[in-house]
Amino acid sequence: MHAMDKREEKGGINYSFPYMKEANTNTWWENVQLAVYNPNERAFLGRTRKSWAQIIFFYLVFYAGLTALFSICMKGLLSTISETEPKWKLDASLIGTNPGVGFRPLSDRTEEGSLIWYDAKNKTQVTKWVNLINEFLELYLENENIPGGVRNQVQCDFQRRPGDGQVCAVNVGSWAPCTPSANYSYDHSSPCFFLKLNKIYGWVPDFYDDPNDLPEEMPPDLKEYIRNSTAEERRQVWITCSGESPIDKELLGPNGIRYIPTHGLPEYYFPYTNTPGYLSPLIAVQIVRPPLNRIINIECRAWAKNIIYVGSQRDRQGSVHFELMID
Structure with missing residues (x-):
C-alpha cells in the first residue's frame, strides 16, 4: 500500500495515515481561546485580517447602496405628498x-x-x-x-x-x-x-x-x-x-x-x-x-x-x- 508509511517501533509496527485528523487534546478553555484568536493562523473569531477586511468592505458597499436606493425612493414618494392636504380627496x-x-x-x-x-x-x-x-x-x-x-x-x-x-x-x-x-x-x-x-x-x-x-x-x-x-x-x-x-x-x-x-x-x-x-x-x-x-x-x-x-x-x-x- 503506497500511501502507508511503515515505521517500526518497539513492540510492533505502527501504521499512520496522513489524511487522518489528529485527536484534539486541548482543554475546554484552550478551545475557547483558540476560537477567539488562533496564533498559528493569525485568525480572530475564525477570520484572518484579510478576510475581515473583505467582508467589512462588502457590507459597507452593500448597505451604502441600499441606503441610497431607499433614500431615492423616499424622496420620490415624499415629493408627491403635501403636508397640508391629502393626495386623494373627496370621491377619490x-x-x-x-x-x-x-x-x-x-x-x-x-x-x-x-x-x-x-x-x-x-x-x-x-x-x-x-x-x-x-x-x-x-x-x-x-x-x-x-x-x-x-x-x-x-x-x-x-x-x-x-x-x-x-x-x-x-x-x-x-x-x-x-x-x-x-x-x-x-x-x-x-x-x-x-x-x-x-x-x-x-x-x-x-x-x-x-x-x-x-x-x-x-x-x-x-x-x-x-x-x-x-x-x-x-x-x-x-x-x-x-x-x-x-x-x-x-x-x-x-x-x-x-x-x-x-x-x-x-x-x-x-x-x-x-x-x-x-x-x-x-x-x-x-x-x-x-x-x-x-x-x-x-x-x-x-x-x-x-x-x-x-x-x-x-x-x-x-x-x-x-x-x-x-x-
Whole structure:
C-alpha cells in the first residue's frame, strides 16, 4: 500500500495515515481561546485580517447602496405628498364625500357602548360624564392648546366671513346652560351632549336653503325654523334629534329637545382645509327633563342635499344613535 508509511517501533509496527485528523487534546478553555484568536493562523473569531477586511468592505458597499436606493425612493414618494392636504380627496379618497355624525360624551367603558346612564343625585356618576365632556372640549375651552394657536381664528357670522388663511372661532360662551360651570345640566336631569360632523377635506355642503324645496321627511319644526330664517341663515347643515320609535318620541315629548346655539352648522365653517387653528363647529343638544328610569333611544341626523342618510344600525350614514337613561 503506497500511501502507508511503515515505521517500526518497539513492540510492533505502527501504521499512520496522513489524511487522518489528529485527536484534539486541548482543554475546554484552550478551545475557547483558540476560537477567539488562533496564533498559528493569525485568525480572530475564525477570520484572518484579510478576510475581515473583505467582508467589512462588502457590507459597507452593500448597505451604502441600499441606503441610497431607499433614500431615492423616499424622496420620490415624499415629493408627491403635501403636508397640508391629502393626495386623494373627496370621491377619490377612501373617506368619500358623505360625512358622518359624531356625538359626545362617549362612555369610557366598552360594555356601556353608546348608552349615557347615570343617577342625577350621584355626584360621582355626574362627575364622570362631566369629565368626559371636558376632555372632548379641551381645545374649545382652553384654545391656547390648539395646534397652530389661535392667531388664525376670527369671530364670524353671516355678514363676516373668514379671509384667506383664517378660520372661524367656535363661540363656547353661547352654549349656556351646556357649560362646565353648570355641569352641562347633568345634575339637573337635563343632560347636554354635543354633535359634530366628521371632517372631510374640501367638502362643501349643498344646503337646504329653499323653503319651497324641502324634503317631505324633514321634521315640521325644522321646516318652520328654515322658513322663519333669513336667506343667509338658511345656509347651514341642519341638525335634528328625535326618539327613534314612537314610544321614544312620546317619552321625549314635543318640547323635550333644545338646540344650542342654533339648529345648524353655519356655512362659514366650511370647507375644512386643514388651516392651523381650525376647530369643528359643534351644536349642544339638551334633553329637557326626560322621564326617569326609562331607556330612551335617540337618533340625530344631519341635513344637506349631499349628505346621504341611512338609518340602518349595520350601515348607518349621515346620522348617529345613542341611548339615554337617568335614574
